[in-house]
Amino acid sequence: MKRAAGPSSENPTPKRTKTGQACAACRKQKSRCEILDGPAPGEKIRCHRCKVLNITDCSFENPHLIPLPPPTSHVSSTPQTQSTAPPASSGPASDPDNHCSGLSTLAAVASSRSSVEGVSAGQSLSIRPESLPMVPAATTPVWGSVSRVDWTATPVLAFQELVRCPRCEAGVQIPSVERLPDILSPSEISSLLEIFEAKYTPWICGQPGPLEIANSFLDLVRCTVASRHLPPTARATIAPRLHKLTEDVFVREIFNPQPSLDSIKALLILALWTPICGTGAEPRDGRLLITSAVSVAMNLHLQDASKRALSLRAAKEELSSEQQSELSGCIQRWRMWVHLSICESILCLGTGRKPVSYFSPVDQHIFDEALFPESLSAVRDVRLGLMARMFDMVETALKLGLESPEGLGHFFEQINESIYSLEGLSRLFAPLPVITPHDTFYSQMLLIKYHACRLLIMHHALREIRTVHERDVPQMSWFDATTGGHRVSIFWGRMALMSAESILTTFLATSDLSLLSTAPDSTFVQIGFASTWIFVSNFSVHQLGGSKLGGASELLQTMTIQRLNQIAHSPEHAAARCGHVLGALMNAWQRRKLEPQEGGGSCAILDIPYASFQPISNPALAGKEESMNSPRPSQQEPRSVGAGADLFMDDAFWAAFLENLESDTAFDANSVTT
Incomplete structure (x- = not known):
């Protein structure tokens, strides 16, 4: 097939302007190339990847090739809507250098799928691009950004912005270390991992298994989260060093061309639990971290694992040892995908960000939803499947909209049908704390998620009615x-x-x-x-x-x-x-x-x-x-x-x-x- 004729040379199509050329090392590896912060006095400029990987011959050292970012806000140029909020305070909050530190911004750099749900007509998500950073920095005026978030449109985000603001005055300088054993002894590592396995793993429905210490990124993250259980004196010394090492290793892992399932799980954990380290570090946005994890998972095709697992299960002949091993691996990858889908829904619903992951009908079929699960593994699988179905229902309900006052009757029926479906699903998980002796506390906590989902749907429905009536029939x-x-x-x-x-x-x-x-x-x-x-x-x-x-x-x-x-x-x-x-x-x-x-x-x-x-x-x-x-x-x-x-x-x-x-x-x- 011949290529279609191009445009006439008399009226050539203008080429898209490039914002900046990658350095030679990044072009060779076909990697993302950016300058995230300025150099220290007397230091040559290098791109972020060359700096992290300690590549000395970065071509950005040539001053004619340096694509320095413009001195403007890092927020995209979203049209500004009319707002009654007071003007934002000037000062450190508008300093671009403060916006490019911490796990949140690194996750935003690594993620290519951080799409945000558009704001429909009638919404008043008031954000000032000239003063609001993508992620509130440690120097952002405390509580200052929430006045630009619409409680009615994004209620969960409004509250998240309130609680995320740091309470400490300034950050603490922590010396870098190379490995987890440089901070903790083997017995201390084992103790913290046991705490995480016993108290935190059930929250994400992780499968029980023998405790293996590999000093990996996952072990580091689990120890960092579990370090909050240390005595206050020990925590004040150990937790900041663990957090600093986590940030350093995170940079290497996020640019790893061959990420592992353990790395994805580590990102999921970081998205759910903010390390308590007492350094005054910038609290990260879990949505950016989970979006990064989902992006990596999709590159590894974790979303297709359930299809392969079902095909192996459907095989009539007996599976060989290789096929049994493949089936076990597919189920493990499928569980990780469902974990990510649930976590992304929890972190994104009610914040204006649309989840990227999804829970397909094929994923649903792979669950073995026994009415009376007997083992701990079965209980966690049942709970995992029920949570996935619940958040899938909620995402569907939150997509419902009221077009005009005349459509109120149909909209009323749709919302009520969504609520009734949730109530039907609750019949399956409400008895879990009673009918099984395993994970009774964690099964009981499903009720909080269930009622939070109901509340979010009701809030959405009431706001839809308000928006349409104030727009079309303001006299009523x-x-x-x-x-x-x-x-x-x-x-x-x-x-x-x-x-x-x-x-x-x-x-x-x-x-x-x-x-x-x-x-x-x-x-x-x-x-x-x-x-x-x-x-x-x-x-x-x-x-x-x-x-x-x-x-x-x-x-x-x-x-x-x-x-x-x-x-x-x-x-x-x-x-x-x-x-x-x-x-x-x-x-x-x-x-x-x-x-x-x-x-x-x-x-x-x-x-x-x-x-x-x-x-x-x-x-x-x-x-x-x-x-x-x-x-x-x-x-x-x-x-x-x-x-x-x-x-x-x-x-x-x-x-x-x-x-x-x-x-x-x-x-x-x-x-x-x-």
């Missing part, structure tokens, strides 16, 4: 929309509130605090998301007429804050940071509910079944004096409320909240258990 209050005899905001708002309270109840009902403290950072974010949703509901019901939510919501929140601080290993721990943010929200709520309400426009009151819409007479007893058996009020008539009252908190609320968060006294470092 969006929470007055009805279909099939249901006021949709009340119907779904009630379900969301029940899911949020169920998350806190499950969290507080757990008696094994030593295991609870090992939860992934995302679990504490889910708890924080649920508690924030209750806070927002309290604020909304209060400003919609000076009423109160009632029930045990406030008491649950207070107990949750205490529990988070109780189980935290240090002030850096995600549990402690979540407790700090929720404590500040509690203080803001206590102040707000004492303020008198002024008259204004009219709107309807949420009819919460057990709420008692009476003026608050004794704030100290709020949340305790009402019982679940309080008389149910009749449907409330529209009341006079202040202008701008809404079920969601907008940028103005979060901006005002953030102004007082840093000076809030809710967080007491001395209360953190070490």
Whole structure:
């Protein structure tokens, strides 16, 4: 076949401008070539790869070939939407050099699949490209970036940005070491690996097996995470060195042309657990790390492992020893792919980032979902399969959208069908803590993920209605929309509130605090998301007429804050940071509910079944004096409320909240258990 004729020479197609030429060494290896930071005084400029691999003859040493990056923000030029957020503070946050350090930026460099879900019309994800770095750096003003994140569009991201901000003033210089045995003795390595295997591996449904010490990247990562269990004095000395070595080895592994499954698993672990090292290092974005792991896994074709495993299982003749070994390897690769898919869903849902991985029907068929799993291996496989199916359902539900007010009835049915499907799936994993003696705690924690998924779907559905009605029928209050005899905001708002309270109840009902403290950072974010949703509901019901939510919501929140601080290993721990943010929200709520309400426009009151819409007479007893058996009020008539009252908190609320968060006294470092 002949090549099609090119364009006329009279009007040649302009060639795409190259942003920079790779150095000779990187061109030879066909590797990514970038300059991530400037040279030290008196040092020659080399690209990042040549610097890491200690290649001395980098052609960038020629000053005429140096493609230095422009002195602008590293954020892509996303169109800026109108925002009520205050202008960002100038200063170190806008320094480009501060944005190219740590695991997060390295993961962003290594990942070629970090696609972000587009923002639809009507969304107000307000980001200032000139001042907001891709990943908040250690010098970013504490709590400063959240005022540019829309709580209604990306609620999980909004809370993640709150808890990720570092509490330390400055980083600590740690000398580099070459190997794990340079930091820990063999007995110490074995002890930390045993801790990780016993307490952390079940969270990712890893298969049990003999403990093997290889001093690999995976061993280093597991020891780094498990080092939080060391005594405080030993942890202060050992953990920073482990973290520094992890960062150094991470760079080599991410550029490794032949990565292993252990390296992918190490990235997965780093995405779920932030090392507690006390160095003031920049907290990384787990989404970038897991996207890097997924990208590496797809290059190794892990997504196709289930197809080969099924074909070997379907073979009629007896498998040879080579085929048995191949089948075992395929199942191992398939498990890793499902682990990655679940982890990416957990870290990306509710943040505006679309997961790259997927859970195919073929992956589902390979599961052996026995109703009564007898072995530990079977229990973890069942739990793995059920989690994969659950997050696959949630991703499908979050893709549902409301096009116009006329389509509300169909949208209402679609969302409810998604919720009913989740409820049906919960019948399979809810009995697991009772019917099997294995991993009872970890099976119980599935309920937190389940209710978090329900809450996220409800939040998405309510926001879709609000966005469409404010766009197409602004003269009508969006929470007055009805279909099939249901006021949709009340119907779904009630379900969301029940899911949020169920998350806190499950969290507080757990008696094994030593295991609870090992939860992934995302679990504490889910708890924080649920508690924030209750806070927002309290604020909304209060400003919609000076009423109160009632029930045990406030008491649950207070107990949750205490529990988070109780189980935290240090002030850096995600549990402690979540407790700090929720404590500040509690203080803001206590102040707000004492303020008198002024008259204004009219709107309807949420009819919460057990709420008692009476003026608050004794704030100290709020949340305790009402019982679940309080008389149910009749449907409330529209009341006079202040202008701008809404079920969601907008940028103005979060901006005002953030102004007082840093000076809030809710967080007491001395209360953190070490």
